[in-house]
Amino acid sequence: MGFSFVATDPASKVSLYESPPQADHAWAGYLLAPVAPPATPPDSISYADSLSPQRMGGYVFASARPVALDAAPGPFIAALAAYIDQQSPAPGLNLNALLWLRDADAAPADSFKNYGCSYSYNQLTKGFATSSNVNFRLGQDLLFNVLSGVGLSIDAASGSLRLAAPLATPPALAFQRNASDIGIRVTGSGNTIRTFVPLAGPNAGCLTFTATVNPAVTFGPGGLAVGFPLSARDTASGQLQQLFYPALSAPAALPANLAWVGTVDPLDPYNQKLSAKARLEGVLRCGLLPAGHPALPSTYRTALGHATTFLPLGATSGQPPVVGLQSGALAFGCAARSPSQPATSKALLTPAGRFGLSISGQAAGTQTNLLCGIFGSEQLSMTTYDGAAPENDPLLFVPASPAYASVFPFQAATLDLPDSGNVATPLTAAYLSSWASVLKGGAAMPQYHAEPAGSPMYGLPPAARAAALLRAVAADTVLASTPPALPVPQGAAHAFPLLPYGGAVSGGPLEISAALLSSFESSIVAATRKAVISSGAGATWQARAAASHRVRGLAAGEAVAEAPHYRTTPQGAVATVSSQEQDQDAFLSVTLGQTLGDGGQVLPFGFRFPDATLQDALQTNQLFLVAVNAAHLSDGGARFDSTVGIAGWTMQAQVGLGVTPTSYRNVMLLKYCSGSVRERVANPNAWSGAPDFSLAADAGPSVQGIAYTGLSQWLQDVIEAAEVLAADKPESPYRHFLELVSDPAWTGVLVLQADLDPSSLPAGLQGIAAGLDLTRFVAHHFGFTASRVTVHGDGSITLDGNSSTFGLVDYQDPAFAAGQRNGLPPDTPIALPDTDNYAFRVLQLQVLFDNAVIKTFKSYVQLAVNGLLGSRVTATTFGGNAMPNNGVVLDGSYIDQNGTGIYIFEQATPSIFSLDSNLLRHVAFQRIQFNCLGTIDAGATVLNRFSVWGTLDFASLDDRTGAVLDLLSFGALAPDLPPDGAGLAFSNLVIDMRYPQTTPSAVRFDEVTVNLAYDLDASQARPDSMFKGFGLELSGFIAAADGQKPADFGFLPVSTALNLGTLDGPWHGVVYDVTMGGPGALVSAAGFHSTLLLAWSPASTAGDDEQAVFVGLSLPGAAPGARLISLQGIFKLAIDNIGLMRQKVPDGDAYYYCLRLDNIAIKFLGIAKLPPDANIQFFLFGDPKNTGSLGWYAAYIADAAARQEQEQAALPLLAISLGSAA
Incomplete structure (x- = not known):
């Protein structure tokens, strides 16, 4: 093992060597002073030969291989040599130094005492030793010191530099935290303490050592916090919020001196510069690793609330120590923004690597469910640590993972800030902490269970599944928790945030409120965890998608569907x-x-x-x-x-x-x-x-x-x-x-x-x-x-009846809603289109549902009335008040009759409509009811009906001389006063509203009067009216279409002294029966009855002088509209003209109504006229006292000269009192 030649600087003749470069790992180099010619720099230098009195050189470390080595190595080598030489007071080029480059691609400019130290050869001791102090800064108040005089040698077996010093006070290799004790003691062998600097491998350039740790000091108050730092930026205030989740519980209860292994990287004290590959491999550059498997009480809890204990895995305490990949450790970190500057950051420790988990009160090697966060419906199932088992399910912690919520707490999104609701990545790498996962070691794959909070799933317990096959599941079977599961994706690449809460409430370096904890866990941490695990479960989702596709085909009939398992929640x-x-x-x-x-x-x-x-x-x-x-x-x-x-x-x-x-x-x-x-x-x-x-x-x-x-x-x-x-x-x-x-x-x-x-x-x-x-x-x-x-007995679970449904329909017409806001009563009609006589509008439909029933029902519907009985409506009063628009508002109500809902719309307060007519002045709706009748025409048409009870207020008419001739009879006594709803009372006025079921807007209205009925007890006839003075009996109502004439209904015209107009267009009429008495055997019928029609047309409006009125009479025994009355078949009674008048009683003040039939003659076989040279006039008159009695007389006039005199004298040939006409 050794260094390989890279390049020589042509100017300074200094050569650079490097350990075998390893992608994604730190870099170690060796600077060799110029060699005397004719010698040339060797191609390689072994690690053992690199530290030799005969060789002037220095060691250089960087977090990554300098880019300049491939581009321009000469200037890079010259700058390094010059910087190191400046640190030595001795004359000549002196490269004996250990140097850590904070920036491998820039000329060194940092304080040498923080990133390097010189060393020299001692001729007396025949060894090398440091000749200056170096204070590696690990935090704003934490240093790792290597003092001058520490021995330096090569550990050839491990390819490391070895620094050693006698055990002394203060120790030459030590952590320093201001003037206080940090509780960590570097150890070695005997009375010598040691640290090693690997020249290659994952920890190249680190200072590794064994140590003893006093947990009560190191992890206690004033020591290094152990846990998970996370940060959030309050989007409202812009303030940074920092949260901390302690990982250890009661560290003071641990033994006073535990054996640990340490590693310190002066260039990356917080493990933030690791490449992605190195981080996932489990490289630890700066941290403490418990040797063996000491039990560390943790703040994680099981789903049942049991305490847990960490058992660190992988570290050994040999000399030199080995910092194994993914070894259980406490990695150095901080809560500052990444990349963090040690001078301004407070160091802390966070879990890293593999930890077995033991559970208080639970046997080793058994299944447990670890609580994820604070919600019991999210768990990890894994096997507890068993030291005797060859494999276990360890927790794996991956430091330097994202820990910054850029949006939290969530502020209310507003369109004033269009991007304020944009969905951000919950956690980013601006701040860092450790994430975790569970590695499969045992036979069963660790599982992630998540189900909606408050809605856990339950199903048949395994013991009941056999009974389900026999359709014999007991009705009182207790369902077991059966949460859905995902296999935990394996490897550090699928780590996820997993925060413990066993110590969060009690404190830590930073205060955490319960509300903040819950919200942060719910919205940030749990969301990230779920997303990571789901994205790593691709094979599971593919299998589930295939299952859905297959079973969908079975449901469509491809094969017999397989019986599923059933799950249910407390909500049903x-x-x-x-x-x-x-x-x-x-x-x-x-x-x-x-x-x-x-x-x-x-x-x-x-x-x-x-x-x-x-x-x-x-x-x-x-x-x-x-x-x-x-x-x-x-x-x-x-x-x-x-x-x-x-x-x-x-x-x-x-x-x-x-x-x-x-x-x-x-x-x-x-x-x-x-x-x-x-x-x-x-x-x-x-x-x-x-x-x-x-x-x-x-x-x-x-x-x-x-x-x-x-x-x-x-x-x-x-x-x-x-x-x-x-x-x-x-x-x-x-x-x-x-x-x-x-x-x-x-x-x-x-x-x-x-x-x-x-x-x-x-x-x-x-x-x-x-x-x-x-x-x-x-x-x-x-x-x-x-x-x-x-x-059910077969294990299936079904819903029973209605769920607890609720809802609200609150429909309001905008105009109606505006009126309500302005304080108008809800019975006030709104403006609706007046293109037709009627229009319909739902003003409000408010229905509150609760527990699957209607709790409250409130509705108003409006029937706009623009025209009535052919006349245009000019004004409306309701309850005596003038309305802004013409119409009537019906109040809706709901009645539940034994589970059957009945909807009723009605209005019982009178609405009086004033008409543009000089005949029918007003129509009052005393009561109106709306009913939905369903469909007709085989479902093609929807039929609805308004049923109206009301009054017809007719005008009191005068003849051409201005004398009263009140033929229409019913209505207000004082026409100049506001309408009061008096008149002819009716019922069963029907307004049908229909529309095609497919197009509700295509509405058609029809006035239906065929079943119109009258209520004389509720009617008001004026004292001088014909109805009062002529003994009339109401018979019916006629609504004639345009083009129909009274003659079509069998009526002869009756002349009056009114200023009559033409009965144009559609017209309406009230029909009365007139009893004329019994003439004996001359008439085939027992009674001598005629029918009187008082008809009016909307052709005459309120300002007209003429009145579009028609008075008609249908004679008894005559064909409809004929003037011949049949008498015993061979005789016919012929009538010429018919007139109606109101006359004053001779020598009195009273008036009476009189119906006159002129030129009555009897025809024999249609030929002879009797009398041949005279005529007979017939008079039917009412009692001037309005008793309802009628009288009649007939006058025989012999010649024309005497006719006028006889009429004036009214000499009766025959007078018969008929009594009451009722």
């Missing part, structure tokens, strides 16, 4: 797991909840044949999944059963629908972790699998930052909006939501802003779809927490 989630060994516990389905549809059909909510990414997410200890991208939920063969039925409603988590990088809806949250939803949504760095689930499908790299921030901002806004709506409202439907998102203990599924459509509505509400803006029809949220499960 059920998973099926492949029973085939090669599938490595692949999830075949995960059912998170279950509801029942309207028909009683089961609606599971969960995932079938989940892909590897989703399975990985569902096996996360701190699971908070925000899903806006369904690629891993339902693509590539995976199935997402996303429908929920609640109290007849149907909702669906249509994840990804309507999502863009800046706009969100249909967002699903799966929360099985610590912390509240409110805390978790504030920053995407606290989410699980954010790149896979929380980015819209079209979110490219350039917009990912703002996409994360936008989603976080949206989620925060949803919660803040709920807070505003619930402020000062104890009964607000948002209270439950706010309690849920603020409860750190709540776990379950939550879907936000879920799209709804007409099919979402229960049968009793289907019809309101016509009044919904479907682009805004969403469920504010729905979800579920718990379910009941049943274990």
Whole structure:
């Protein structure tokens, strides 16, 4: 072993040699002074010959081979020689020195006493010794000293320099910490202490030694902290937060003097300059290694809370000591930023290499579960250390691993800072600490178990699986914990952060709050650990993906499906797991909840044949999944059963629908972790699998930052909006939501802003779809927490009935919502389109669901009334108050009748509509009810019905002379006063609303009056009205279409003194029966009844002088519209004109109504007219006292000359009192 020639500097003639270079390891060189000609520098120099009185040379060490050796070695050699020569006071070139180059690629400029020492040959002792002190700085208050006078020699067997000194005070080879004792004593043999500097190998350039350590001093207060430093940058304040997790428990209880091996690298005191390869191989440049296997009580705990003990593996204490790869050690480190400067850093110790683990109270060589962090649902299964066994499962610690959280604590993301929600790598290498893994040594592969916090999985214990094959699992079988597992990826390359908490609460160098610990572990450490282990389990995920593909084919009928294993959680989630060994516990389905549809059909909510990414997410200890991208939920063969039925409603988590990088809806949250939803949504760095689930499908790299921030901002806004709506409202439907998102203990599924459509509505509400803006029809949220499960005899586990579902639908029309904010009563109609007589709008639909039932229901729907019975509506009053818009608002309610939900919409406060008509002034809706009738036309059309009870307020009419001729009779007594709803009371006015089921917006309204009924007891007829004075009996109502005439309904025109207009367009009429008495055997019917029609048309409006009124009479025994009444078949009674008038009683003040039939004659066989030279007039008159009685008389007029006189005298030929017309 020795040095090989590299180059000679032509100017100084100094030559450079090097130990055999090893990639990824430190470099050792040898400077040889010029040789006298004609001799030339040798090709190589053995290590033994390098330290010789006959050879002037020095030793140079660097962390890596200098680049200059391949580019320009001459100047590099000259600079080294000049720097070393400057340190010697002796004349001439003197290269006898030990030098450590802090920067191998720059000229030496550091203080020589911190990085080198001279040595010289003593002629008396015939040996070499250091001639200057060197103080290697390991920290701001920690040095390793080599004093002048320390003997220097070559240990040829190991290829090392040997430094030795007598045991003395102060020791010549020693650690120094200011003036205090650090508790570490370099030892050697007998009264000599030694340290070695290997000239080749992984520890080339290090000072290695044996030592005794007093743990109470070295690791106690004032000594070197032993544990795991981590750092975080508070994004709000910019302050650095440092956390420290002690690794040893009660070091003072250890024996006072333990044998250790030490290694010190002056150039890399914190093991930060190791190449990636060297670090993974387990090279340790600076640290302390316990010799043998001393028991070191650790702060790690098992899942059952038992204490653990470290048993360091691999180190030996020979001379020279061997620092084996991956030997259990305490590596020097610090909590400063990397690369750390020893002058400003405080040294500490952190575990490195392999440690066996023993458990208090547990036998060696048995299975144990080591707790990962602080959450019991994340564990590592491994075998405890057994010294008698050839192999064990050691913990492997890898120092200089990432330990810096650049974003923590997570600040609320805001679009004011578009990148504030960008997902950062949880831990980076700006600060360093140790990560860990478990190496397989025994027969079983160490396993990593992770399941959502608060939702551990349970299944049949092994003893019950045989019974399952016989379908004989007992009903009271206690399920056993069966967490999912991943094999721990092997090798240092797959190390992960694994922090102990057995000593964290009690302190350490830095104070740590419990809240900070929990949040940091959950969001940073556990997330990193899960990601590392999952990424290293590629073969497992491939096997699971293949299993999902295979079983998906079996489910499609390719073969008989294999029976899976079943798992369940305390919340009632059920998973099926492949029973085939090669599938490595692949999830075949995960059912998170279950509801029942309207028909009683089961609606599971969960995932079938989940892909590897989703399975990985569902096996996360701190699971908070925000899903806006369904690629891993339902693509590539995976199935997402996303429908929920609640109290007849149907909702669906249509994840990804309507999502863009800046706009969100249909967002699903799966929360099985610590912390509240409110805390978790504030920053995407606290989410699980954010790149896979929380980015819209079209979110490219350039917009990912703002996409994360936008989603976080949206989620925060949803919660803040709920807070505003619930402020000062104890009964607000948002209270439950706010309690849920603020409860750190709540776990379950939550879907936000879920799209709804007409099919979402229960049968009793289907019809309101016509009044919904479907682009805004969403469920504010729905979800579920718990379910009941049943274990069956065959070992299967199924959900039983409905899960504990909850939700809120809070739909509001924007105009209605604005009115509510402005303090308007909810019964106030809003402006709706007036292109049709009617329009329909849902103003509010608020439904709060809790525990699978409707807890509260609140709804308002509006029927805009722009026209009634053909007339335009000009104004509306409600409850006596003028409304800003024409319409009526119906109040909705919900009744649960033995499990059947009934929805009722009605309004019982009168709404009075003023019409643009000089005939029908007002129509009052005293009561209106809305009913959803379902579908007709084989399901093609949805039919809904408004049923109206109200009054018709007709105008009091005057004839052309201004005298009262109140034919329409019913209405207000004082027309100049505000309408009061008085008039002709009716019921069964029907307004049908229908639309095609596929297009709810294509609404058609139909007024239906065929079943109109009247309530005279609730009606008000004016005192001077015809109804009061003529003994009329209400019979019916006619709604005539455009083009229909009264004659089409059998009515003859009756003349009046009104200023009549034309009955144009559609018209309406009230039909009365008129009893004219019994004329005996002349008429075939027992009674002599006529029908009177009082019809009006919207053709005459409020300002018109003419009235579009028609008065018609249908005569008894006559064909419809005919003026001939049949008498015994061969006689016909012919009538010429019919008139209606109101006259004053002669010699009195009273008035009466009179119906006159002119020119009555009897025709015999249609030929003869009787009397031939005269005519008869018939008068039917009402009682002036409005008793309801009618009287009649007939007048015979012999010739035309006497007609006027007879009419005035009204000489009765026959007068018969008919009595009451009722």
